[in-house]
Amino acid sequence: MKLxxxxxxxxxxxxxxxxxxxxxxxxxxxxSTGGFLKNGxxxxxxxxxxxxxxxxxxxxxxxxxxxxxxxxTVPPTEMGDFFTPIMVDVLVGGATVFxxxxxxxxxx
Numbered sequence: 001m002k003l004x005x006x007x008x009x010x011x012x013x014x015x016x017x018x019x020x021x022x023x024x025x026x027x028x029x030x031x032s033t034g035g036f037l038k039n040g041x042x043x044x045x046x047x048x049x050x051x052x053x054x055x056x057x058x059x060x061x062x063x064x065x066x067x068x069x070x071x072x073t074v075p076p077t078e079m080g081d082f083f084t085p086i087m088v089d090v091l092v093g094g095a096t097v098f099x100x101x102x103x104x105x106x107x108x
Contacts, residue, residue: 001105002053004046005098007032012064012093013042019059020046053099064095 008016013029020027028045046056072085 001102002048002050003100003102004044004048004053004056005100006044006046006056006060006064007096008042008044008060008064009093009095010040010042012095013044015063016044016060016095017042019063020044020056023055023059025052025056025059047102047105057097060095060097064093066094 006016017027017029025046025048030043030045032041032043048056068089070087071090073088
């Protein structure tokens with residue numbers, strides 16, 4: 001048995017959850033925040049048999065898309081100086097997936 005931990009952009013999470021559920025997978029959804037961009041994410045916890053791991057990952061790949069968004073940056077300035085943020089392109093989306101062995105699972 002495996003525990004799949006999938007961190008997905010909030011914009012893609014509803015679609016990913018829908019297709020996982022339709023695929024017969026039980027999903028626990030946790031709200032989370034990324035450390036770098038501080039954008040909202042959803043962390044899915046999915047318990048499944050070893051032979052179903054690839055199916056879960058394929059669903060996530062198909063519905064968690066990468067895209068480029070504009071993000072403001074703050075240039076280094078001295079205190080009190082007025083500044084205008086510079087907009088840069090940042091790649092967001094996709095998913096980060098961890099697959100962990102589970103020794104024991106009980107649904108109580």
